[in-house]
Amino acid sequence: xxxxxxxxxxxxxxxxxxxxxxxxxxxxxxxxxxxxxxxxxxxxxxxxxxxxxxxxxxxxxxxxxxxxxxxxxxxxxxxxxxxxxxxxxxxxxxxxxxxxxxxxxxxxxxxxxxxxxxxxxxxxxxxxxxxxxxxxxxxxxxxxxxxxxxxxxxxxxxxxxxxxxxxxxxxxxxxxxxxxxxxxxxxxxxxxxxxxxxxxxxxxxxxxxxxxxxxxxxxxxxxxxxxxxxxxxxxxxxxxxxxxxxxxxxxxxxxxxxxxxxxxxxxxxxxxxxxxxxxxxxxxxxxxxxxxxxxxxxxxxxxxxxxxxxxxxxxxxxxxxxxxxxxxxxxxxxxxxxxxxxxxxxxxxxxxxxxxxxxxxxxxxxxxxxxxxxxxxxxxxxxxxxxxxxxxxxxxxxxxxxxxxxxxxxxxxxxxxxxxxxxxxxxxxxxxxxxxxxxxxxxxxxxxxxxxxxxxxxxxxxxxxxxxxxxxxxxxxxxxxxxxxxxxxxxxxxxxxxxxxxxxxxxxxxxxxxxxxxxxxxxxxxxxxxxxxxxxxxxxxxxxxxxxxxxxxxxxxxxxxxxxxxxxxxxxxxxxxxxxxxxxxxxxxxxxxxxxxxxxxxxxxxxxxxxxxxxxxxxxxxxxxxxxxxxxxxxxxxxxxxxxxxxxxxxxxxxxxxxxxxxxxxxxxxxxxxxxxxxxxxxxxxxxxxxxxxxxxxxxxxxxxxxxxxxxxxxxxxxxxxxxxxxxxxxxxxxxxxxxxxxxxxxxxxxxxxxxxxxxxxxxxxxxxxxxxxxxxxxxxxxxxxxxx
Amino acid sequence: xxxxxxxxxxxxxxxxxxxxxxxxxxxxxxxxxxxxxxxxxxxxxxxxxxxxxxxxxxxxxxxxxxxxxxxxxxxxxxxxxxxxxxxxxxxxxxxxxxxxxxxxxxxxxxxxxxxxxxxxxxxxxxxxxxxxxxxxxxxxxxxxxxxxxxxxxxxx
Numbered sequence: 001x002x003x004x005x006x007x008x009x010x011x012x013x014x015x016x017x018x019x020x021x022x023x024x025x026x027x028x029x030x031x032x033x034x035x036x037x038x039x040x041x042x043x044x045x046x047x048x049x050x051x052x053x054x055x056x057x058x059x060x061x062x063x064x065x066x067x068x069x070x071x072x073x074x075x076x077x078x079x080x081x082x083x084x085x086x087x088x089x090x091x092x093x094x095x096x097x098x099x100x101x102x103x104x105x106x107x108x109x110x111x112x113x114x115x116x117x118x119x120x121x122x123x124x125x126x127x128x129x130x131x132x133x134x135x136x137x138x139x140x141x142x143x144x145x146x147x148x149x150x151x152x153x154x155x156x157x158x159x160x161x162x163x164x165x166x167x168x169x170x171x172x173x174x175x176x177x178x179x180x181x182x183x184x185x186x187x188x189x190x191x192x193x194x195x196x197x198x199x200x201x202x203x204x205x206x207x208x209x210x211x212x213x214x215x216x217x218x219x220x221x222x223x224x225x226x227x228x229x230x231x232x233x234x235x236x237x238x239x240x241x242x243x244x245x246x247x248x249x250x251x252x253x254x255x256x257x258x259x260x261x262x263x264x265x266x267x268x269x270x271x272x273x274x275x276x277x278x279x280x281x282x283x284x285x286x287x288x289x290x291x292x293x294x295x296x297x298x299x300x301x302x303x304x305x306x307x308x309x310x311x312x313x314x315x316x317x318x319x320x321x322x323x324x325x326x327x328x329x330x331x332x333x334x335x336x337x338x339x340x341x342x343x344x345x346x347x348x349x350x351x352x353x354x355x356x357x358x359x360x361x362x363x364x365x366x367x368x369x370x371x372x373x374x375x376x377x378x379x380x381x382x383x384x385x386x387x388x389x390x391x392x393x394x395x396x397x398x399x400x401x402x403x404x405x406x407x408x409x410x411x412x413x414x415x416x417x418x419x420x421x422x423x424x425x426x427x428x429x430x431x432x433x434x435x436x437x438x439x440x441x442x443x444x445x446x447x448x449x450x451x452x453x454x455x456x457x458x459x460x461x462x463x464x465x466x467x468x469x470x471x472x473x474x475x476x477x478x479x480x481x482x483x484x485x486x487x488x489x490x491x492x493x494x495x496x497x498x499x500x501x502x503x504x505x506x507x508x509x510x511x512x513x514x515x516x517x518x519x520x521x522x523x524x525x526x527x528x529x530x531x532x533x534x535x536x537x538x539x540x541x542x543x544x545x546x547x548x549x550x551x552x553x554x555x556x557x558x559x560x561x562x563x564x565x566x567x568x569x570x571x572x573x574x575x576x577x578x579x580x581x582x583x584x585x586x587x588x589x590x591x592x593x594x595x596x597x598x599x600x601x602x603x604x605x606x607x608x609x610x611x612x613x614x615x616x617x618x619x620x621x622x623x624x625x626x627x628x629x630x631x632x633x634x635x636x637x638x639x640x641x642x643x644x645x646x647x648x649x650x651x652x653x654x655x656x657x658x659x660x661x662x663x664x665x666x667x668x669x670x671x672x673x674x675x676x677x678x679x680x681x682x683x684x685x686x687x688x689x690x691x692x693x694x695x696x697x698x699x700x701x702x703x704x705x706x707x708x709x710x711x712x713x714x715x716x717x718x719x720x721x722x723x724x725x726x727x728x729x730x731x732x733x734x735x736x737x738x739x740x741x742x743x744x745x746x747x748x749x750x751x752x753x754x755x756x757x758x759x760x761x762x763x764x765x766x767x768x769x770x771x772x773x774x775x776x777x778x779x780x781x782x783x784x785x786x787x788x789x
Numbered sequence: 790x791x792x793x794x795x796x797x798x799x800x801x802x803x804x805x806x807x808x809x810x811x812x813x814x815x816x817x818x819x820x821x822x823x824x825x826x827x828x829x830x831x832x833x834x835x836x837x838x839x840x841x842x843x844x845x846x847x848x849x850x851x852x853x854x855x856x857x858x859x860x861x862x863x864x865x866x867x868x869x870x871x872x873x874x875x876x877x878x879x880x881x882x883x884x885x886x887x888x889x890x891x892x893x894x895x896x897x898x899x900x901x902x903x904x905x906x907x908x909x910x911x912x913x914x915x916x917x918x919x920x921x922x923x924x925x926x927x928x929x930x931x932x933x934x935x936x937x938x939x940x941x942x943x944x945x
Contacts, residue, residue: 011885015887019893025891028824201926252889508888681927683928710835716928718920721928721929
């Protein structure tokens with residue numbers, strides 16, 4: 001292994017700018033003659049707009065314009081589009097209401113965009129927004145799933161009777177019924193998956209900059225996928241041809257899914273910039289982020305599992321209600337369906353699985369993909385249920401899993417819910433987790449905790465996820481309205497340095513390093529002479545961006561395909577320079593050599609020859625050395641793993657402390673182990689956040705967001721989490737040449753059930769069998785008090 | 790009424806016209822053009838805006854620009870000297886203490902202040918000290934590792 005090639009813990013190339021204050025995030029950018037936008041948002045959860053009086057705001061010298069939904073509707077093509085269609089059980093399409101960037105007649109959640117004030121400074125725009133007088137006729141609102149489906153619930157959309165967006169199913173219901181009829185034991189679980197607010201550290205921001213001379217638009221935005229924004233905003237909202245619209249997502253301060261989607265503010269600043277003839281900048285306050293970034297999760301489910309006498313799973317039946325919020329966000333319908341229910345087979349060979357999902361509109365912020373997107377909901381439900389099933393069957397949590405795992409010789413494995421797993425070794429990751437968690441010495445630790453008056457509990461989860469989204473034709477058949485390939489260009493410069501242009505986007509993942517390692521491995525070029533460019537539609541080929549742990553498995557593979565083309569052409573050039581047959585030229589360690597001889601040229605010689613083609617086979621080969629490839633994966637990838645958590649619970653206060661957390665994961669081949677570990681640490685911490693701290697709370701009477709600031713929504717802090725022990729066990733992905741699977745979401749998928757299973761285990765001596773998530777001190781204390789009575 | 794504020798920023802004298810409500814972070818970012826200091830919240834929770842004023846770490850979103858008049862202000866841009874990374878910066882890179890980089894300047898400025906008063910902190914002390922700095926990417930483990938490593942380097 002080269003010290004900078006595949007498998008090396010190369011220190012990140014991008015770090016220098018971030019540790020010296022040289023990062024360039026959207027809000028760091030200012031354009032000449034720029035003005036500032038502040039969005040007037042609805043303070044009500046559901047209301048008719050009966051009038052907007054902006055005269056007082058407009059009377060201020062520093063206010064340039066106040067624009068409303070009526071102004072925008074007169075000029076734009078359409079509303080914010082939904083990129084994924086889902087059908088009802090009867091085959092009819094889902095309800096798909098319009099989503100104007102600025103509300104025209106009705107607001108449907110607290111935070112809905114009503115108007116935009118544009119002024120000469122941010123403070124002036126904010127001040128003037130206070131002066132915009134909006135008259136509302138308040139309507140009854142509903143924010144929670146149970147109430148949204150109740151008889152007589154307030155109706156949010158005419159086209160969605162009973163607030164149902166779609167009522168969808170997957171799997172063989174009859175086969176599951178038959179499994180239950182044969183079962184000798186069953187277990188069931190009612191489970192809530194708590195609603196979360198992603199909270200990437202960088203608030204969203206956008207700058208629209210219209211160039212009148214060229215009739216061209218530039219949008220700087222905090223996006224994980226600038227081409228997707230260009231496509232959706234250009235074609236669906238503003239009617240701007242793609243060649244006239246450049247979208248730049250510069251350094252982006254975390255995304256976790258929340259920066260995938262096309263948001264209203266992007267369209268508003270782009271449109272307003274042309275209308276006003278000046279660049280328009282908008283930056284969210286954190287308070288705005290809470291009421292305008294898409295939220296995540298928010299499911300209520302009932303699940304039942306059928307077993308035989310040996311505790312082998314015969315069938316699984318799941319009924320889920322999912323909250324989509326007030327409007328369909330960009331990929332919302334895919335999350336509680338194809339990214340959720342298709343994962344309900346888990347790591348198990350359960351022969352029959354059936355799931356029905358009713359997706360509801362409520363008067364809340366739109367809900368969409370958040371780290372894991374559907375897969376954490378599946379793994380939480382399944383791994384809680386499997387622990388319950390173990391108790392029913394009289395088996396340990398480990399034994400019941402081992403009895404039901406897909407065996408190592410069972411791959412490829414076709415699940416009853418659409419997916420085909422290509423590889424894995426679930427026994428090995430379980431064993432690895434047991435080993436690093438010092439599983440066998442738990443009793444001694446439990447005793448030591450008891451001596452301190454604390455209850456120690458242990459929980460485990462085994463998870464599988466589907467990453468790399470996806471083969472385009474499969475995704476298309478399932479409702480995706482976009483392709484899901486990735487692009488990569490390798491531009492070898494005349495002096496031998498390399499510029500990579502990738503459609504993937506890094507907002508913390510470290511592509512500038514990992515992708516450079518792939519180039520170094522393939523071409524032998526010094527890693528410092530490799531530059532990775534991303535996030536600018538004016539520079540990179542059309543790409544789909546980063547989400548679903550897809551960058552390496554799809555974007556990396558596009559890069560590998562482009563590198564293969566470069567190597568093939570380089571061998572042709574080298575063969576000419578060496579006066580040899582192309583078949584005799586070997587390419588290794590940056591040298592192209594006639595096999596078995598000492599006659600060689602360097603890759604640098606070849607690059608120079610390609611651009612200064614004086615001695616070059618011009619009759620058969622084009623000059624230059626630049627190749628582009630698009631890669632469409634053959635299947636999802638299937639990372640899997642086992643997470644083991646130990647908690648200490650203080651029975652007097654209900655405080656849960658995560659004392660130990662071990663993660664053993666199979667991510668396929670690992671390019672940079674340092675970066676992979678970092679991804680696991682971060683994902684696990686978000687998973688612990690979901691399990692113990694984070695909860696988005698609405699007041700169902702008023703529709704107000706109660707957890708609307710970092711003071712009210714508890715994010716994990718440095719002293720809330722322990723050091724994590726992480727390990728990997730590799731089985732290679734069978735359908736991509738790198739053998740990679742993806743690692744970005746695993747922690748957020750595996751951790752919540754491991755943590756809650758541990759809390760339930762700790763409280764088991766009180767007879768507690770279940771605890772609502774997040775297991776806050778209040779909930780834990782109440783569970784202890786109720787059980788003790 | 791605008792007033793003139795003058796202070797030393799990373800060793801150089803600066804001044805700007807500000808209003809009485811201008812926050813120090815806005816003056817530094819918007820008027821002085823040093824964008825390494827970030828704003829991640831509006832409730833003084835996240836710590837992305839931590840800088841040093843007269844040698845002490847402060848959340849610059851929670852201080853008025855006027856209050857900095859005459860002060861010695863250091864931001865992330867002033868931590869490296871003569872092109873040499875400070876050991877704390879080097880440790881963040883070495884130990885992968887950052888991912889998206891948005892919280893990083895505040896983390897580094899906060900950690901530097903910790904080591905001024907406690908040059909040999911325990912892991913628990915580092916975690917407790919960094920309670921006022923949120924990171925959503927790293928799970929804190931490598932940040933803590935970086936701070937402990939920098940402390941060891943700086944003690945020599």
